[in-house]
Amino acid sequence: MKTNYQYSLEDTRGYGVYTADDFILTEATKITELEFYGLANNPQFSDGIYGAEIWIFEDGILEPSGKPKVDNTGLVFHHEFIRSGNSAFRVGNLSGSEYTFNMSLKLELPSTDVILQPNKRYWIVFTPKIYTSISLLESRWWKWFSATQVGYTARMFDKDNNLGYGRAINGWMYTISSLAFSIIGETNLGTSEVYNNGVFIYQNDDFLNIENKTNDKVLKTTIIDFTGKEILSSKEMKINIASLQKGVYFAKIEREGKRDIVYKFIKN
Incomplete structure (x- = not known):
């Protein structure tokens, strides 16, 4: 079963x-x-x-x-x-x-x-x-x-x-x-x-901001392109994405004791 x-x-x-x-x-x-x-x-x-x-x-x-x-x-x-x-x-x-x-x-x-x-x-x-x-x-x-x-x-x-x-x-x-x-x-x-549910992301100029409206501890965020390649990783809640090429990416947010959350964002 x-x-x-x-x-x-x-x-x-x-x-x-x-x-x-x-x-x-x-x-x-x-x-x-x-x-x-x-x-x-x-x-x-x-x-x-x-x-x-x-x-x-x-x-x-x-x-x-x-x-x-x-x-x-x-x-x-x-x-x-x-x-x-x-x-x-x-x-x-x-x-x-x-x-x-x-x-x-x-x-x-x-x-x-x-x-x-x-x-x-x-x-x-x-x-x-x-x-x-x-x-x-x-x-x-x-x-x-x-x-x-x-x-x-x-x-x-x-x-x-x-x-x-x-x-x-x-x-x-x-x-x-x-x-x-x-x-x-x-x-x-x-x-x-x-x-979207729980932990949110938003872009502000060249930064990707992680907004945590829960009591969960965010361990790190990994930026991944659509092919599955990891581009960068950060423990900060404000991530500099100025170096990213224009296109579609995913932000995988790892939390302590909880499953990861994945968000899509577009780098213009």
Whole structure:
């Protein structure tokens, strides 16, 4: 029996495990991009991914109002991304077993506006889709990184009882505190990252600033490019990034006794 409750994966037969986390936005937002952070204990993990699926549900009192593949009650948004030749769907390898999934709704659905309302709780469900049978190769299972508690505890739905807990179809289960993801969208102030959870980053001129709004101790921050190469590392909360070339980078923040947090930023 597996004991890590943050699995999220579906195979070609449609067998799946789906993990959800809640979020609230402060402004009416047109969602343009979504990014999810996690790990898989297999160096060939990326090769077996053919797509991913996303659901956004309304709040159903401490859990999503519906269930992926079973119940569309309160479904706000659903889309399946196919990877082959698709610039709107990217899998990035941060380093070793750490991966990011980036989905651009702006590129994938240019004529569709996904608009979420302010001060309203939503639940997002994300699952990679793999060629290999879900029951045969656990090393290809993808697991969301945990994040600082924001809102309710994350939930998991194991509709096919893949984990052996006997809860197939019956409902959502409690998992870890929160899951690591970010939302980029358009508001009245322009396009920016409108949601991330726990520890935040922001740029100010040639510096990347780490804002810690928790009691967690930040040990260091490592800057990684999109190929997975470590560019620099610092224990400071204000990091000089003037020497970085223009482009997309990731900041991996290591915390004492907690899992790492990963953020994407653009060096202009």
